Amino acid sequence: MALLFDHSFAGAPLPAGLIMSANGVEAVSSDDYPYGISGRIYPGTAPDGSPAVCCRLTGADAEAAGGLRSEFSLDKGAALVAPDSERWYVWDVWLPDTHTPNVRTSICQIHDDPDDGEPVVKAPNLEFITYAGKVSIDIPKDCPTEQAGFRTLAAVPIATGRWVQCAIHAKWEIDATGFLEIAFDGRVVGREWNRACHFPDIKRPYLKLGLYDTYHGGLSGDYSAWYRNLRIYGGRHAASEVLGGHILPRVRSVR
Numbered sequence: 278m279a280l281l282f283d284h285s286f287a288g289a290p291l292p293a294g295l296i297m298s299a300n301g302v303e304a305v306s307s308d309d310y311p312y313g314i315s316g317r318i319y320p321g322t323a324p325d326g327s328p329a330v331c332c333r334l335t336g337a338d339a340e341a342a343g344g345l346r347s348e349f350s351l352d353k354g355a356a357l358v359a360p361d362s363e364r365w366y367v368w369d370v371w372l373p374d375t376h377t378p379n380v381r382t383s384i385c386q387i388h389d390d391p392d393d394g395e396p397v398v399k400a401p402n403l404e405f406i407t408y409a410g411k412v413s414i415d416i417p418k419d420c421p422t423e424q425a426g427f428r429t430l431a432a433v434p435i436a437t438g439r440w441v442q443c444a445i446h447a448k449w450e451i452d453a454t455g456f457l458e459i460a461f462d463g464r465v466v467g468r469e470w471n472r473a474c475h476f477p478d479i480k481r482p483y484l485k486l487g488l489y490d491t492y493h494g495g496l497s498g499d500y501s502a503w504y505r506n507l508r509i510y511g512g513r514h515a516a517s518e519v520l521g522g523h524i525l526p527r528v529r530s531v532r
Contacts, residue, residue, distance in 0.1 A: 299347040301339030323503035332487035348487030380494030390480035421451040431467035
């Protein structure tokens with residue numbers, strides 16, 4: 278077990294190793310852009326005055342990396358091999374009360390990293406999608422089959438105007454030894470054991486935080502999300518180790 282990444286995003290500069298895309302700027306590193314992408318991804322303060330990294334997206338932005346997005350990513354690398362294929366991802370997000378996008382808009386992705394020669398777009402391994410007052414957890418229809426398409430694992434009411442802790446606990450496998458466990462606002466919202474949750478790629482899925490017009494639906498308006506306290510753990514960890522306590526019981530999904 279290991280703590281692989283730990284950053285509060287309290288103040289500038291940004292931590293090293295983030296890959297950022299926003300408003301026509303594609304895949305630049307925080308090593309070279311330590312203060313982010315001007316007006317889109319930058320160290321700042323959330324509406325409550327807390328230091329955080331802001332990701333801002335508007336309908337008038339130029340596309341970046343093939344879509345309308347303001348995202349940063351990390352934890353790329355070779356595919357994870359059991360017994361080290363387990364990951365915890367934990368972070369806080371603040372969405373303002375005005376976060377009412379007109380199209381389905383992602384606030385987090387676990388994204389596949391296709392092999393050379395494969396189609397660039399398959400399906401992210403997992404997404405937190407906001408729309409119509411809800412957060413839905415979408416996953417590929419049929420892992421490990423390499424095809425586009427999603428199904429919704431769970432959907433819960435969105436929480437805005439305050440900090441919300443999110444967590445993903447996964448064992449990235451292409452057979453029934455894998456699992457997914459997702460928490461939003463301190464409660465389990467989705468859980469599937471004994472299932473494939475990854476594609477047979479030579480690289481592992483990686484984390485993306487920020488805003489993204491998921492289905493290229495034609496986002497309009499101006500939206501910001503703030504992130505802080507991002508931690509990534511490798512190997513087996515109990516919820517009490519990474520969250521400071523047990524995850525609260527599963528909340529009923531809404532559709």
